[in-house]
Amino acid sequence: MEKEISDPTLAVSGQRGPVSHERRIQIIESASEHFRKNGYKKTSVADLAKAIGVSSAYVYRFFESKQAIGEAICGLALGKIIAAMHEVANSDMSASNRLRKLYTTLLDKGLEIFFNERKLHEITIEAIEGRWCATTQYHETKYEVVTKILKDGRASGEFERKTPLDEVVIAIVETLYPFSHPILLQQSEPNVLHQRAVAVSNLVLRSLAP
């Protein structure tokens, strides 16, 4: 009882909480798959509900609009990239290798998640144009993992310690953009992007030499 009172979300949803959460994730994943195959723009909530075998009313119990589903898909996709960044930062490789790996991980995950057979997903384009994908946590994670890797590398003696840490973090986060922003990823072939990611991480590591 006390827990329910201190957590209004749980108090409201009661026993249905966890079950609803599971169903919500299922709807998001089915919707994501459906939009991937059939496009986002021309699919209505009714089409989507039919395709995943539930009623429109059921979908509306979880999401107030198609865009709300889009936002959830976007959040789930960015969540996967965020998790992959943390995995790199927390791995037991040297700081230099973790930094290298951060470039290729962002690139590989981005190509996997935002694209479909080398074409940007329609939902990615809609999210960028309509600016309805919440990217704050994603951006914060970039700063967080770069800061962690830099601190570790400074502590281990791999990286120089003279330049203010904040300035270096800001600069490195900027150099990640060409390998993480969908619009930039779409302008080049994956193998060219990989070569460039290696060239940039080499340049960054030379700048960090003690």
Next chain:
Amino acid sequence: MEKEISDPTLAVSGQRGPVSHERRIQIIESASEHFRKNGYKKTSVADLAKAIGVSSAYVYRFFESKQAIGEAICGLALGKIIAAMHEVANSDMSASNRLRKLYTTLLDKGLEIFFNERKLHEITIEAIEGRWCATTQYHETKYEVVTKILKDGRASGEFERKTPLDEVVIAIVETLYPFSHPILLQQSEPNVLHQRAVAVSNLVLRSLAP
């Protein structure tokens, strides 16, 4: 006569060549101004012709469609950025200072040309979405000016000479994107972009230290 035969463009347009060129530039500049104020999407060639005081037929003598005018506006805008990059590369500053200046020049020119009171011009968005702006020469210029500055800095002893030149050029060109691509420029405030450009050029210069 011989000149006309060896240059088919001149042979066809004859005496009208240079005059047509001037009128073409005038139409492009008026159109650019008109689209800037009234939007690109909803303006027809007829609206445009009326606004700049000529007949639609006259405009069609120079451009086969509204998009062809858009492409010309785009070419003229990128031409200004290309000229600014060459000016930086050919100035008499040290290689280090020219490299710094390249970041801020791309940023300032981009904000000036692609934006209108901090909002992306509609024609910029259309050009990116429709991919009808020819950016090849613009991209080649980035490689060209970075190569020149690096070679000069290596010759003067400002920059290290161990890393293959091509690899360094590729990496530096990538680090220019956050300060030159309209979609990335629109995501942050100009003063924040300036701070980041300084942080990135400092990082790049540390990586180039002999």
